[in-house]
Amino acid sequence: MPSSRLVTVLGTVVRREREARQLTQRELARLAGVSQAMVARVESGDRSPSVELLEQLLDAMGAQLTVAVEPLDADLDARIGALAGQPLADRIDQAGIDAVVARLGDLPHVLAGGSAALLQGAPVPVTEVEIAIRWADSARFTQWLTDGYAQRWNAQWREFGYLRLEPEEPGEHLWRTVAGDVRARMCDELPEAIEVRHGERSYRVVPLVAVEITDPRAADLLRRHRQRQAGGERSS
Structure with a gap:
């Protein structure tokens, strides 16, 4: 999977988890101890997040990152x-x-x-x-x-x-x-x-x-x- 595609997928996952918990970007940023701009860039795919940042965001929502390999789509x-x-x-x-x-x-x-x-x-x-x-x-x-x-x-x-x-x-x-x-x-x-x-x-x-x-x-x-x-x- 190309890195740009993976970045988009990861951003979508963060946004989906946030919306499922009815959190705004500002609220998630506060819980995770990061800026709202950081959350926005991750969700939009403008920033390639580090594993540490992903874990930080997901942990704030009571979730964790898992990794698997599967065919495209x-x-x-x-x-x-x-x-x-x-x-x-x-x-x-x-x-x-x-x-x-x-x-x-x-x-x-x-x-x-x-x-x-x-x-x-x-x-x-x-x-x-x-x-x-x-x-x-x-x-x-x-x-x-x-x-x-x-x-x-x-x-x-x-x-x-x-x-x-x-x-x-x-x-x-x-x-x-x-x-x-x-x-x-x-x-x-x-x-x-x-x-x-x-x-x-x-x-x-x-x-x-x-x-x-x-x-x-x-x-x-x-x-x-x-x-x-x-x-x-x-x-x-």
Whole structure:
């Protein structure tokens, strides 16, 4: 694994552990006896942390560092495999899609990216609900975010908060709301959509073929899933 990749992975681990404990970067820095800027640089991957610093940060959160060797992206393949073995209803529930869709109400939107792929049966990991929103509905969307006590993803500090909510403001279109994390694709017109139904709810989604064309990350996940399927068929 290249060092730059390892640095990114380690930063992600520290951020994930911190957020799981509902700590801010400032609080973790105080517990670990380091500066907030140090925590921010580690989480963003801007600094290659020493083993001592990693142990210091993790120890402050009641965790410890372990080392293992595995094939590249083995964890991602394992997640895809685990999802493939689950009922679709369980995957939808775990992704938190229904909670977001219910709160969106009559705000015009189309589910996109990995969320759209999941709703069409693909066992892809979904870390945030992805939606397409028209710029014409930006004010309504901003009010929806406000009503949902949203915090915007701050790429500089690698955490949610400290930025204005409006999509027009600079920053990544990713928010944490009471319904879950939401990533928006702001567009002049909503993309062409199809309707899929699961249980008692209908969803307007970007067709799978369009997802693969427009979303490189979702396309890569789908490719990995198909490779796993092909490998399983060859071994059977």
